[in-house]
Amino acid sequence: MDSVITITRPVKSDYEFDDEFESEDFKKEEGIVTPGELVTDDPVWMKGHGTYFVGDSLYSSVAGQVSRVNRLLSVVPLRGRYAPETGDHVVGRITEVGSKRWKVDIGGKQDAILMLGSVNLPGGVLRRKSELDELAMRSFLKEGDLLNAEVQSVYASGVASLHTRSLKYGKLRNGMFTKVPLGLIVKSKNHSWDMPGNVSTIVGVNGYIWLYQTNPTTAAPIGHMLGKTQAMVEGASKHTSYQPGQGSVLITRLEEESSWEIYSDKNDIINSRVRNNIARYYNVLQALSHSELGINQSRMIMGYEISLTYEEEPSDMNVKELICQEILRMETMRGGQ
Amino acid sequence: MYRPDLRSPHQFRLLEAKTGFLPGSNGSARIRMTDGGECIVSVKSKVVQRAQESNLIEVDVDISGLRDDSNLVTNIKYNLTTLLLQSFPFKCLHLTSRYSYKLYIDCIVISHASYPVTLVSLTTYLALKTTRLPLLVSETNDQDIEELPTFSDDWDDSKLLAHMSDIQFRPPILITIGVVGSNILLDPSTEEEQVLDNAIIAGFADDAVTTPIINMNLAYNSNNTQFKGLDNKAITESIALCNKYCGALFKALDDLIDQDEDDIDGSIF
Numbered sequence: 001m002d003s004v005i006t007i008t009r010p011v012k013s014d015y016e017f018d019d020e021f022e023s024e025d026f027k028k029e030e031g032i033v034t035p036g037e038l039v040t041d042d043p044v045w046m047k048g049h050g051t052y053f054v055g056d057s058l059y060s061s062v063a064g065q066v067s068r069v070n071r072l073l074s075v076v077p078l079r080g081r082y083a084p085e086t087g088d089h090v091v092g093r094i095t096e097v098g099s100k101r102w103k104v105d106i107g108g109k110q111d112a113i114l115m116l117g118s119v120n121l122p123g124g125v126l127r128r129k130s131e132l133d134e135l136a137m138r139s140f141l142k143e144g145d146l147l148n149a150e151v152q153s154v155y156a157s158g159v160a161s162l163h164t165r166s167l168k169y170g171k172l173r174n175g176m177f178t179k180v181p182l183g184l185i186v187k188s189k190n191h192s193w194d195m196p197g198n199v200s201t202i203v204g205v206n207g208y209i210w211l212y213q214t215n216p217t218t219a220a221p222i223g224h225m226l227g228k229t230q231a232m233v234e235g236a237s238k239h240t241s242y243q244p245g246q247g248s249v250l251i252t253r254l255e256e257e258s259s260w261e262i263y264s265d266k267n268d269i270i271n272s273r274v275r276n277n278i279a280r281y282y283n284v285l286q287a288l289s290h291s292e293l294g295i296n297q298s299r300m301i302m303g304y305e306i307s308l309t310y311e312e313e314p315s316d317m318n319v320k321e322l323i324c325q326e327i328l329r330m331e332t333m334r335g336g337q
Numbered sequence: 338m339y340r341p342d343l344r345s346p347h348q349f350r351l352l353e354a355k356t357g358f359l360p361g362s363n364g365s366a367r368i369r370m371t372d373g374g375e376c377i378v379s380v381k382s383k384v385v386q387r388a389q390e391s392n393l394i395e396v397d398v399d400i401s402g403l404r405d406d407s408n409l410v411t412n413i414k415y416n417l418t419t420l421l422l423q424s425f426p427f428k429c430l431h432l433t434s435r436y437s438y439k440l441y442i443d444c445i446v447i448s449h450a451s452y453p454v455t456l457v458s459l460t461t462y463l464a465l466k467t468t469r470l471p472l473l474v475s476e477t478n479d480q481d482i483e484e485l486p487t488f489s490d491d492w493d494d495s496k497l498l499a500h501m502s503d504i505q506f507r508p509p510i511l512i513t514i515g516v517v518g519s520n521i522l523l524d525p526s527t528e529e530e531q532v533l534d535n536a537i538i539a540g541f542a543d544d545a546v547t548t549p550i551i552n553m554n555l556a557y558n559s560n561n562t563q564f565k566g567l568d569n570k571a572i573t574e575s576i577a578l579c580n581k582y583c584g585a586l587f588k589a590l591d592d593l594i595d596q597d598e599d600d601i602d603g604s605i606f
Contacts, residue, residue, distance in 0.1 A: 004523075004585035005349035007593045010369070144562075176341055177528075275339040282341055290371075 031066035033075060039066060040073065048074025082107045082182050082206040084160035088151040089191040091172070091204035092162070094141050100134060102141055104149070107182065107206045110159045114141075118152060118163035120170065120262065140263045146172040148192075148202050148210065167262075168192060172202070174267050175212025176278055180289040182207030186296055193297045197277035197304060203295060209285060211278045213270050280307050284323065291324035302327045338520050341528050347582040349524040352459070354590075356467040356597045358605040364468030364498070367605060368460045372450040372527060376457055378442060378464040384432065384486060385439040393430050393439050394421050398457060400446040412553075413454050416511060416538060417444075417461065419549050424509035424542035429501035433479045436486050438470060451527040452555040454538055458511035459590065465508045466594055468498040509542035512583055513555070514575040516567060521575050523582065530555040534565040537575050541583045546576045 033039055041057040050062040051074060060066075064077040084090070084106065095111055096103035103111040116129050116137060141147060149162035149169050164170045185207055192202045194214050202210040270278075284303035288295050306326045310319050338346065352368050359365035364380035387393075398414040399405070421442075430438045442464070444457045471488040472495060479486075489495075499506040514537040515525035525533060536555045540547040550572070554564050 004347055004582045005352065005589045007352045007354050007589045009593065009596060010353050010355055272339065276343070279339050279341055279343040283343060286342070286371075 032064070032078075033060040033066055034063045035061055039075070044071065045073040046071050048072045050075030050077060078183055079181060081109050083158070084108055084112065084151045084154050084206075086151050086153055088187075088205040089148065089202070090151060090160075090162070090206045091146065091148045091177070091202055091208035091210050092206070093177075093208075094143050094145045094147065097138050097142060100129075100137075102137070104147070104162060106160065106162075106204075107179075107208060108158070108160065110157070112151070112160035112162050114147075114149060114162045114164070118161070118165060120165060120167075122263065141171060145265075146177055146210065148172060148204065170262050171264075172210050172212065173264065174215070174270060175210055176282060178209050178211065178282055178285055180207050180209060180285055180295060181292075184289055184292065184295050186294050188296070193300075195281070195297070195301055195304065197280070198274050199277045199281055201281065201300065209295075211281050211285075213268065213274045213278070277304070280304055283307060283320075287320035287323045288327075290320045293324055293327065299327055299331075302330050306330075340522065340526075342526065346521060347523050347578055349455075349586070350526065354460075354463060354593050355605060356463050356594060357601060363470060364464045364466075366460050366463035366467060368456060368463070370450075370456065374449040374451065374453060374456050375447040376444060376449075376453065376460045377447065378444045378457070378460040380464045380468045381441045381443070382438045382468070382470055383441065384436055386435055387431070387437045388435070390437070390439060392422055393427055393437055394418070394425060394442065395439070396421065396442045396444070396461075398444045398446070400453065401448065409453075413457055416454060416549055416551070417442075417458060420458075420509050420511060420540045420542075420547075421461075423549075424540065424547055426502065426504060426506060426508075428504070429498060429506060432473055432486050433475075433477050433484075435479055435483070440465075440468070451525065451530055452513060452536075454511050455513045455524060459586070462508050462510050462587075462590055463594065466497075466499055466506070466590070467597070469495040470498055470501070471495050507543065507587060509540050509547065510583075510586065512539050512541050512546075512579055512586075513537075514539060514579065515555070516571045516575065517563075519571075521571065521578050523578065525555065532563055534563055535567045535571070537567070537572065539576065539579055541579060541586075544580070544584050546579045546583075550576070 037060050039051060039058045039060050043056045045058055047053055047058055048069075050060060050064060051058050052061050053059075058073060060075045062075050062077040062080065064075045067074050067076050082090075090106045090112075092104035092106040092112060094102050095105045100116045102114040104114050106112045116134060119140065121129065121133055121140070147164060147170060149164045150166075151160045152163040153161050155161065182205070185203055185205055187205055191205065192200065194200045198214045200212055200214045202212075204210075281300060281304055284300055284307055285295065287303060288299060293299065303323055306323050310323075340346070344350070351371050353370075354366065354368045356366045357364070358367070359379050362379040362381050365378065367375065367377045369375045385393075396414055396418045398410055398417065400407075400410050400413075403410050430440065432438060442461055444461060446453050446457060449456065471492070473486055474489050475484060475487040513524055515522040515529055515533040516535045516537065517529075517533050522529060525536065530536070533555060535552055537550060537552050539550045552567050
């Protein structure tokens with residue numbers, strides 16, 4: 001019988017503040033400040049986010065790292081709410097269905113909005129949204145639904161406007177949602193990864209993460225949809241001829257796939273192996289966020305592979321730390337990627 | 338069946354606990370959970386005349402951010418009180434034939450992500466188990482001559498509430514059980530709570546499930562559209578699952594108390 005519960009005593013931290021940490025040198029080097037701390041009294045600096053002026057001196061209004069861009073001095077908070085930026089790939093949850101728009105929780109100060117005009121609707125992409133669509137909004141996305149989207153623009157008030165006008169965006173299913181502190185997410189070109197174990201993930205810049213079963217149609221190269229013989233016949237011409245929008249989704253396929261299925265609430269059948277793997281990745285993410293390690297694809301994969309050696313108690317605090325130590329060890333061995 | 342964090346159906350979440358750190362109270366305990374939930378319980382005592390008191394235990398629950406008359410707070414307080422009044426070994430509180438200790442149990446939930454009833458009840462267990470009461474030096478028999486009880490001045494003489502009577506002192510606890518489809522889960526996490534068909538809160542005392550056994554919607558702050566009625570088979574199955582595994586909870590909690598006793602530092606950390 002495996003254990004029913006593990007209860008530990010709090011770990012005493014033997015961490016002592018050295019004088020070194022107090023010194024000015026350290027502050028300059030690492031640039032970590034606390035609220036109300038003097039950042040600079042040099043009046044040449046312009047005040048950016050997370051700072052305020054009193055007289056000529058610039059103080060930090062948040063706990064975080066000082067960032068200097070030319071003359072602009074700002075403090076990037078270590079913890080805090082997500083501040084949307086145009087082009088960010090985010091994961092969100094519908095909180096409200098309004099007239100011609102959905103409200104989406106993306107972990108920011110305000111809910112983002114998703115206009116009816118910025119989603120793909122069943123039955124072809126490029127059609128005008130009619131009143132009927134407006135009435136059927138709740139059948140596309142309703143309260144509590146998860147979706148991934150791109151930030152289209154940010155209004156002056158800080159509200160983000162999202163769009164899902166690509167097949168990689170849209171409603172999420174076949175998986176599981178989790179949250180990590182958003183400081184751990186490293187912005188990169190691509191935020192959706194296919195990983196070993198037939199699991200894919202969408203790591204939103206806002207710290208919301210979706211783990212799901214890899215979709216065989218999107219994971220495979222384009223043309224997979226076609227019958228095998230047909231694909232072979234067309235294969236030759238495919239490589240030679242110019243294809244508009246190559247690398248992304250063809251308009252025709254978009255039309256094919258923009259059926260009602262993209263708004264389906266029903267999960268595919270997920271076998272127990274994949275379920276187990278999704279849960280493993282979930283635990284790896286929890287471990288990474290427990291140890292405050294940045295999250296990227298290689299770390300998730302390494303963590304997954306390491307976790308395979310721990311059959312029991314993957315949620316154990318010790319195992320979490322061991323996994324993270326092992327990840328760091330492997331990274332240094334591979335040359336600190 | 339796979340749970341989101343790969344626990345087995347009967348496995349509880351990891352806890353971090355500490356006892357005996359509040360100098361002003363007879364017993365205290367704190368439990369922290371990995372999802373950020375934290376609860377502190379303090380037990381204080383008072384000498385009362387038994388005839389004048391309706392009960393010898395008073396529970397107060399405070400959940401940060403919620404009003405005292407909110408549903409969650411009153412429910413937890415009610416469940417905990419009913420459970421203790423029903424299954425607490427009151428015998429060990431008796432001082433003389435007239436006088437008794439009365440316990441005031443104050444629970445503060447500093448933060449919680451999932452339904453905090455098990456958290457509060459396990460912390461209460463730890464606090465009660467580590468409650469120390471001053472040693473009675475006067476006669477225990479005041480049947481004929483009325484006499485106010487007097488106590489030893491020396492706190493080193495104090496006795497653990499657990500050692501006040503010969504019987505094994507084991508306060509009851511409350512267990513949360515989630516039911517979804519044909520699956521029964523002990524200690525559902527926040528994510529699991531949102532999709533449960535139904536949930537059972539059951540008392541557990543003396544190695545068996547006891548009343549109160551109630552069913553409820555744990556996703557109290559969302560409109561859980563999945564919420565369904567409860568199959569009576571699910572009830573018997575959950576009770577069987579608890580009977581089988583929850584005895585281990587007591588063992589784990591008692592082990593922790595032993596460890597804490599070996600290393601008393603009076604610090605909360």
